[in-house]
Amino acid sequence: MVVDGGSIITPKGFSAGGLHCGLKKTERHDIGAIVCEVVATAAAVYTTSVFQAAPLKVTRESLVDGKLRAIVVNSGNANACTGQQGEADAYAMRAEMARQLGVAEKDVAVASTGVIGELLKMDCVQSGIEALPLRLRQDEGGAEDFTQAILTTDLVKKEACVSVVVDGKDVIIAGAAKGSGMIHPNMATMLAFMTTDANIDQAALQQLMRQATDLTFNMITVDGDTSTNDMLVSMASGLAGNQALDSSHPDWAAFAKAFTYVCQKLAMAIARDGEGATRxxxxxxxxxxxxxxxxxxxxxxxxxxxxxxxxxxxxxxxxxxxxxxxxxxxxxxxxxxxxxxxxxxxxxxxxxxxxxxxxxxxxxxxxxxxxxxxxxxxxxxxxxxxxxxxxxxxxxxxxxxx
Amino acid sequence: MVVDGGSIITPKGFSAGGLHCGLKKTERHDIGAIVCEVVATAAAVYTTSVFQAAPLKVTRESLVDGKLRAIVVNSGNANACTGQQGEADAYAMRAEMARQLGVAEKDVAVASTGVIGELLKMDCVQSGIEALPLRLRQDEGGAEDFTQAILTTDLVKKEACVSVVVDGKDVIIAGAAKGSGMIHPNMATMLAFMTTDANIDQAALQQLMRQATDLTFNMITVDGDTSTNDMLVSMASGLAGNQALDSSHPDWAAFAKAFTYVCQKLAMAIARDGEGATRxxxxxxxxxxxxxxxxxxxxxxxxxxxxxxxxxxxxxxxxxxxxxxxxxxxxxxxxxxxxxxxxxxxxxxxxxxxxxxxxxxxxxxxxxxxxxxxxxxxxxxxxxxxxxxxxxxxxxxxxxxx
CATH class of the missing domain: 3.10.20.340 (ArgJ beta chain, C-terminal domain)
Incomplete structure (x- = not known):
């Protein structure tokens, strides 16, 4: 059931990448993307903080129709408490990513993580997004670049991948996450991204995410502080070819269990990599x-x-x-x-x-x-x-x- | 209004003392008492933890009639989660203190602070209480010994003393407290003891304590952890000679303000002396x-x-x-x-x-x-x-x- 060496690009239809564009002081990756070759059924859960960062507003808007083609993420700057300029910057990130990929703006989600209250260096972001398409790969290298690009004080990358049989077909569910401090998720989590090639009803995916989050991401704490930028986004390509999953599907329980398992692995990895943690x-x-x-x-x-x-x-x-x-x-x-x-x-x-x-x-x-x-x-x-x-x-x- | 150098023995009628009986590993004081020469009107508030330590049960019993002559306190051992033996030990502390002072058992309150889950060394407690009467003094030395005897990881003693005019008479309100870790009081506090020579209605004293506690002790935190032993006990000797205070008394507002001020000073002192704190x-x-x-x-x-x-x-x-x-x-x-x-x-x-x-x-x-x-x-x-x-x-x- 666990896919050894699996990652967010293992489910059919996904590529990923990441690079350094100058938002982090050191030469570590700080911008990345996950892209789906078809329009994916998508859903998200967000922080309950009353201060929701600008990218969350933009992502909510993109997810009104429950569809996504891509997620662009930067680390090093949370774009939170940045006012109207921050919102404009998040919209600009979305627009530039959509332009580079040739997809609709509303099919792109945006996420940010890092320091609160500073404006994004948009020249860095712009050059980073322009360079991203050439860095997108459908292999482990691309997933590795992406998982590195979303880290801040994290010491290790966090990912999980499982397979489950639905309608006699192998369905893959994978996820990547970041998070080490300001970890006390409440109805959401630090940044986490999941991909699956399952064919799944959007409402069923959204409900499953809420249930799984309550048992996993919402059950971890590093320091009791809930972030302004918590977000979990899932994309389902449907390329596994199964009949559309919802709670009436005979394999729903198996799928939900596998999905929750991925959430739990990511949540535990965040807790284990809590800032300064030894245990x-x-x-x-x-x-x-x-x-x-x-x-x-x-x-x-x-x-x-x-x-x-x-x-x-x-x-x-x-x-x-x-x-x-x-x-x-x-x-x-x-x-x-x-x-x-x-x-x-x-x-x-x-x-x-x-x-x-x-x-x-x-x-x-x-x-x-x-x-x-x-x-x-x-x-x-x-x-x-x-x-x-x-x-x-x-x-x-x-x-x-x- | 602030009484420089004032302490818990400054209000008329009180003496205090403390000594080392062997509960702490070092030679620091670990048992002490406050004694009132008349039957004092008394009230207390307690931790909201579902695990209430044995001394809280005994003190509640003593306070059924709203009267006290003495409070005996040990540090180094919280006598919490110690079962029936712990309760028997708390009753024995009360009985021995009452015997030594020649007062009724029901007029003695008991408090403990220190490690949870270990039985009290009752031979030490016994010898300590036997030696206490000779150490009780109506001067600053006695108050100093008492405030030292209630400390655990605290670095400094905490006390406050003010005077307020009621019916044209000077009324003194004083307090001593301990607390440095496991500080997140909820409807009560770490150990704190207040004395006053005001003549005050017992119900009014109890209500004032609740109100003042909500604004002071319940507004501090060191580490978010609420103790099993939190307790604030006040004794009012009535020896100032004022008309009995309650909320209809013309000087009630001044008295309540002074009382709350003492609570606030003690609460702030606990926060400042939080474990490891520099600020x-x-x-x-x-x-x-x-x-x-x-x-x-x-x-x-x-x-x-x-x-x-x-x-x-x-x-x-x-x-x-x-x-x-x-x-x-x-x-x-x-x-x-x-x-x-x-x-x-x-x-x-x-x-x-x-x-x-x-x-x-x-x-x-x-x-x-x-x-x-x-x-x-x-x-x-x-x-x-x-x-x-x-x-x-x-x-x-x-x-x-x-």
Missing amino acids: LVEVVVHGAVSDHSARVIAKTVVGSSLVKTAVFGADANWGRIIAAVGRAGEPVNPDQVDVQLGAISVLEGSRPVAFDEEAALVYLKGDTVRIFVDLHGGEGQATAWGCDLTYDYVRINAAYRT | LVEVVVHGAVSDHSARVIAKTVVGSSLVKTAVFGADANWGRIIAAVGRAGEPVNPDQVDVQLGAISVLEGSRPVAFDEEAALVYLKGDTVRIFVDLHGGEGQATAWGCDLTYDYVRINAAYRT
């Missing part, structure tokens, strides 16, 4: 009064600065886990909570368990730390992902802009 | 649709890890302030927001203002950083306090328990 933290809550309640509690625990610093220090300080559960604002019976760190039980029925501190230290020094909380209060469950809070997080953010 | 951050929001809305926004900004690290780095990154305002979940018109750092305007009508980066750097390197946000959307206003997020916060919390 991925996964918090699994069972026994809540509802799934919603479990989600709130899981996100509260994984977002606690005190839990995050304890994980960084490999300190089995379960008192901080309990403190986070207790302040989440959700119904919890304080006398019947179990907590496990990996396979090590540290609290049963809200009573401390004598555990092997040495074994806990070894476990907490691992690459991934799993915290299990069972509230014994119902059937609700959820999983959230985050990372530890380290000296490097402070270093990176104490002088990001300067 | 106090004050966020003032105007023009929100309501005071409640302004409070939510002010607390969101002051609690943002990205704002906190930017302040640490003296980086005038107003984009992070806007990002926090935008995700607060409150009504905001995204086109008419002003932001000032001290006297330096950086955003007007949501448009960036060209400002003197050098002047901003100098301002942000100061001891106190004030962030003003005007939403131009109504009459709501609020002030919140916090601190910067530094390497030392990570260092302190990566290995707190070990």
Whole structure:
């Protein structure tokens, strides 16, 4: 089901590319595009921040008809809080990309990520977009250039690719994402882009994205801060040749599961690459009064600065886990909570368990730390992902802009 | 109005003391008491965490009749998540203190702060309480010993004292507090203790505490984590000789203002002494649709890890302030927001203002950083306090328990 070495160009019909145009101070790629050779069925979810960056407005407009041919993305500058000039710049990015590709403006989406409140250097953007068509490739090199072009403080690229059988045909679903700081998505995420060659009903795609986002991108946090530029955009080329997917299709469940899997892989990759992070933290809550309640509690625990610093220090300080559960604002019976760190039980029925501190230290020094909380209060469950809070997080953010 | 050198023993009728009994690893004081020579009118507010520590249960019981003679407090161990043994230990602390002072058990409140999930060393507590009566003093030395005995990771003691005229008589209001980490009070605070010699109706005192707490202790955050042990307890000796205060008393407004001032001074002192902090951050929001809305926004900004690290780095990154305002979940018109750092305007009508980066750097390197946000959307206003997020916060919390 997982396509080894797969990327956003693996689904039929897609090419991608990226290059350095001068928006980043270093020579790293800072502008890129994904292009579909046919008109793709498309959908997007956006940040809930009241300050939505200019490119989100432009992308919303392009997506009114649920169709896209291309997405152009720059990093190094978020084009957020930039007023009317910022909007004009986002429209200009769209227009230039459409002109270069010979497609309608309304078939191009625009995304930006980077510093807030500075105007885009449009000469750089212009020259970058002019050079992009020659850099678009339908091979791994093109996908690599694109995934590099969307990164900011990220250390690694994030991508995922799976295949699923629909109507007896192989359908591919792939995604690429960026995100490392200002990560606390709410009904959307940092920048993420998905491609599939599935033939799928637009409304079904939009609904699936919302559902999958709630379980994946909306369940990660690095620092509790929601970006002005969060956006997830999907394009479906339909070239796999399956009957149009919607929730009445017999293979819908398999497709939805595969789609959600890609979202989850990208979300976990963002959490693991959180600014300064040394460890991925996964918090699994069972026994809540509802799934919603479990989600709130899981996100509260994984977002606690005190839990995050304890994980960084490999300190089995379960008192901080309990403190986070207790302040989440959700119904919890304080006398019947179990907590496990990996396979090590540290609290049963809200009573401390004598555990092997040495074994806990070894476990907490691992690459991934799993915290299990069972509230014994119902059937609700959820999983959230985050990372530890380290000296490097402070270093990176104490002088990001300067 | 401010009483220079005043402390919790300045109001008539109070003595205090503290000593080292062995709960802290170093020779710092770890148990203390405040005692009133008459039966004081008393009230308390508590953490909203569902995990309330054992001493809170005992204190609630003592306060059923709204009267207290004494408060006994230990640091170094929170006696939280300690089950039935923890409750028995808290009752034993109360009983022993009552016996030593020759007062009724129900007239003694108990508070604890420190590590969660470990049983109290009751031999230390016992010997400490036995030694306390001889250490109680009606002078600054006694207050100093008490304020030291309640500290954990705090670097400095926190106290405040004011006088206000009621019925032509000088009434003194004083307070002491501790708190440095796990600070995000919600309807209560970290440990804080207030004394006054005012004659005051118990219901009026309780209501005033709730109101003052909402404007002060509930408006600070260090790390977004609400403690299991938060508690504010006030004792009023009545020895000032004024007519009983309630909201119909002609001097009520002056008294309430003075009381709130003491709460605010203590709350600001806790924020300034936040774990690892180098600067106090004050966020003032105007023009929100309501005071409640302004409070939510002010607390969101002051609690943002990205704002906190930017302040640490003296980086005038107003984009992070806007990002926090935008995700607060409150009504905001995204086109008419002003932001000032001290006297330096950086955003007007949501448009960036060209400002003197050098002047901003100098301002942000100061001891106190004030962030003003005007939403131009109504009459709501609020002030919140916090601190910067530094390497030392990570260092302190990566290995707190070990």
